Amino acid sequence: MATATRGAAPPVQERLLAAASRLFAERGFALTSVQEIVERAGVTKGAMYHYYASKDDLLQQIYTRLLDVQSARLEAIAGAGLPVRERLRAAAADVVVSTLENLDDAMVSWRSMHMLPQERLAQVRLERRRYHERFRALIEQGQDQGVLRTDVSADLATHQFFGGVHHLGSWYHADGELTPASIGETFADLLLRGLDPSG
Amino acid sequence: MATATRGAAPPVQERLLAAASRLFAERGFALTSVQEIVERAGVTKGAMYHYYASKDDLLQQIYTRLLDVQSARLEAIAGAGLPVRERLRAAAADVVVSTLENLDDAMVSWRSMHMLPQERLAQVRLERRRYHERFRALIEQGQDQGVLRTDVSADLATHQFFGGVHHLGSWYHADGELTPASIGETFADLLLRGLDPSG
DNA sequence: GCCACCATACCGACTGGTAGGTATGTCGGC
DNA sequence: GCCGACATACCTACCAGTCGGTATGGTGGC
Numbered sequence: 214m215a216t217a218t219r220g221a222a223p224p225v226q227e228r229l230l231a232a233a234s235r236l237f238a239e240r241g242f243a244l245t246s247v248q249e250i251v252e253r254a255g256v257t258k259g260a261m262y263h264y265y266a267s268k269d270d271l272l273q274q275i276y277t278r279l280l281d282v283q284s285a286r287l288e289a290i291a292g293a294g295l296p297v298r299e300r301l302r303a304a305a306a307d308v309v310v311s312t313l314e315n316l317d318d319a320m321v322s323w324r325s326m327h328m329l330p331q332e333r334l335a336q337v338r339l340e341r342r343r344y345h346e347r348f349r350a351l352i353e354q355g356q357d358q359g360v361l362r363t364d365v366s367a368d369l370a371t372h373q374f375f376g377g378v379h380h381l382g383s384w385y386h387a388d389g390e391l392t393p394a395s396i397g398e399t400f401a402d403l404l405l406r407g408l409d410p411s412g
Numbered sequence: 413m414a415t416a417t418r419g420a421a422p423p424v425q426e427r428l429l430a431a432a433s434r435l436f437a438e439r440g441f442a443l444t445s446v447q448e449i450v451e452r453a454g455v456t457k458g459a460m461y462h463y464y465a466s467k468d469d470l471l472q473q474i475y476t477r478l479l480d481v482q483s484a485r486l487e488a489i490a491g492a493g494l495p496v497r498e499r500l501r502a503a504a505a506d507v508v509v510s511t512l513e514n515l516d517d518a519m520v521s522w523r524s525m526h527m528l529p530q531e532r533l534a535q536v537r538l539e540r541r542r543y544h545e546r547f548r549a550l551i552e553q554g555q556d557q558g559v560l561r562t563d564v565s566a567d568l569a570t571h572q573f574f575g576g577v578h579h580l581g582s583w584y585h586a587d588g589e590l591t592p593a594s595i596g597e598t599f600a601d602l603l604l605r606g607l608d609p610s611g
Numbered sequence: 612g613c614c615a616c617c618a619t620a621c622c623g624a625c626t627g628g629t630a631g632g633t634a635t636g637t638c639g640g641c
Numbered sequence: 642g643c644c645g646a647c648a649t650a651c652c653t654a655c656c657a658g659t660c661g662g663t664a665t666g667g668t669g670g671c
Contacts, residue, residue, distance in 0.1 A: 241526050243442030246655080248657095258657090259620085259621050260621050365602065369599075370598075372576070373598075376575040376576035376577065376580070377571065377573070377575035379579055380574065384571050399564055399572075402606075403606035407601075407603070407605045424647085456648050457633095458633095458647055458648050461632070
């Protein structure tokens, strides 16, 4: 249970997670067998079930890993001492970048999350809800300060924006011309402009 | 193959499609058995395999059915004799409405499409690409006419917007306060404002 | 400095159940 | 009496999870 991963964490767990993330992203959770995962990771099923409770567990770990990263980054940006519009812009651009930097995890998260059993799904939904609300609060703050238009629901705008983010995996190719940073800036700009108070 | 559905189409095919769409939307493609589908439709597997080649076939039909509806509506709106900004606004609002009117199909489409085998997936992707391009052309037209800003890629804006649309199924509830029409108007407004030329 | 003891890390054959698909039969209409 | 529209029984492949086992390295007693 409480495996002491002190010092340098042995790579087997991470190799398993990486393999699972890759395969889940490519073929989907249900069409990927545990056998394929362990073969890609260069171990056997015994090793996988030594570190993870189930196939579902792998999926949840992938999701949590991504969300932890993104939550921390959002928290850092949202808490900075900048005007709220700049914080929103930075947060919006950053979530695009971090999504593209962890695209396998991200694709798994939005495509296969619903395959988790009830309890695990509830946990995961709670974490995602918190993230959503943290972002939405930024918009609401801007609305309260009068620097963002108030005739659009902050909740709706947040949903719309994250929809665009979650959709990244279905068209982005790392070998294309667009860089994660440039996509992030464009997305953030579209959001900010959409929320500009009418002049 | 070429089943003659002359006259009034018997309802069995449709009942099967409806049952499949519902169950795929609820539990996902992989976690839904053919047995469950036919039970919900009130028939047996013999009937299903009489009308559909495979479980995959059902999935593809669901996708095609939705996209056909949306393509026709987009074509009608895009071809109307209105200023391009109004056509874009109407098209954007309408795709939200039609998505929410066919939410089961829509959820299946964006959650389970990747489970199709190569060939079917290629077909489906082609159809979706055409739809995407038709919408994008509206934005490009507005840019050419100088009524939409040109410093944002029409392709990126289209991806971002459709992301928001595809994401609808993960938060929308029919019993909430928001109506499909109001959501559509808000989404369209955010898109149009985001693409407004800077004044 | 050696050995008994044990925990951790991993291996891989096996199984029970499930689910997609098929082969064959039946029945009613034209 | 044929053909489309189903029903029923069955086959087979696959797969998550299990379980007994092995290897390795640390530890403490002497």
